[in-house]
Amino acid sequence: MSWQAIGIFDSGVGGLTVLREITRALPQEDTIYFGDTARVPYGTKSPETVSRYAHEITSFLVRRDIKLLVVACNTVSAVALSGLKRQFSLPVVGVIEPGARRAVEVTRSGRVGVIGTSGTIRSSAYTRAIKRLNPDVEVLTRACPLFVPLAEEGWIDNQVARLTAECYLHELKQAGIDTLVLGCTHYPLLKPLIAEIMGPDVVLVDSAEETARTVAATLADKHLLRPAAEKGNNHYYVSDIPAGFIRVGNRFLGGRLGDVYQVDLEKDREEC
């Protein structure tokens, strides 16, 4: 048993969907969330820069004595996860592996679709993760660049969102996939719409849910879970507070976003 908190970070607000699933699965746990809102987006930055940022943020969270790190960011999970595992001596969970594993488990036809941002799809990180688990699975991918701004705008069930989703998902539906991985932390907000368009024969794999499941299993395995009767606290840090953060964050957490503190990673390191 460990009373330490779970650390979670993302380049911005998207990782809050992962936090939501973790607090649902493990309400007894304290969490510390860090959103690198001053430097978002990561998808257009070089792997070296992303790795450096990830190291800085992990150091910040480790100084706050976390027991497990969740990399709730597809870009960091794709390029910096193994580096973080080498550099820090605590369990590290990314968002790609859990979704990939679940997809391989549930597919019957062996045809899996993956949707994500242009950066994630271009990185082929999900395709590689799925192929590592089962080389026979066929992976069809589609970048959906408008899904993130739609989710942040709160347009998740209007006609614009519907037409956009129909356009993006048309080919995957025609291709006869039976499993679709939501490979972006923003996409759980669009899940009901995507489910409706794909129909009842396609299983949606929600990376946020699967990541939470992996976190719970890892903590249980290492005997680090808090007693189930406890009630955890959630702390939020960001590198900058853009005007929209509170509004969008509350949308992602169903109105349960607490106080958000702005920190300077540079100064924080010097003070500790």
Add this chain to the structure above:
Amino acid sequence: MSWQAIGIFDSGVGGLTVLREITRALPQEDTIYFGDTARVPYGTKSPETVSRYAHEITSFLVRRDIKLLVVACNTVSAVALSGLKRQFSLPVVGVIEPGARRAVEVTRSGRVGVIGTSGTIRSSAYTRAIKRLNPDVEVLTRACPLFVPLAEEGWIDNQVARLTAECYLHELKQAGIDTLVLGCTHYPLLKPLIAEIMGPDVVLVDSAEETARTVAATLADKHLLRPAAEKGNNHYYVSDIPAGFIRVGNRFLGGRLGDVYQVDLEKDREEC
């Protein structure tokens, strides 16, 4: 007369619409474009950070011996223009003032609409610029966050773009404005659609066009224009080359984007 080039910069690809209008108005001039693609977007960064970036980029362009600087970025124009004018001894043209001036000139009803990104609208930069020119003009604003991703996706005349524009523009149309400022460098791509929705009684003010007009007038005034019979060259620099830059850039320039060079501002300064 001066053979030096015109320098133009933006946080990313959007400023290419301003470049397009400048090369249309002044085909005889050489241009040097800089897109800070490694650090885009600026809208969520602090004024101090944005000012520092603007100073770095202007220094880069000044080292390439430009005769006039165009700040083709709304965020920089809003927070750093006066600083650049103080720090550098060359003519500096931003994108906000030209659009604001044109709106004040053309409005008959005295009701002007302004659309832009959330950051630009929140900054009230256009409202202040218009009020400075004529305090009696009523300014109605609307942030249109999905217009940038729509333009970058190339969805400028499909049903998704149409429904989105109708939703964003509905209130401005109801409010009876007679002039609408396109206060974002991406929006000229959506101009035909916006014009159709607003109808023939609303004059659209294209900041890119107005900025090009101001550039031409400033160079003429200072006797810095090249002979009209010349044919200028266009050079492109970026701080990072994201996979989509060439594709999106060509969409913005109608397929005429030339070679793009990646530069490291830090190293460039040391070498000069």
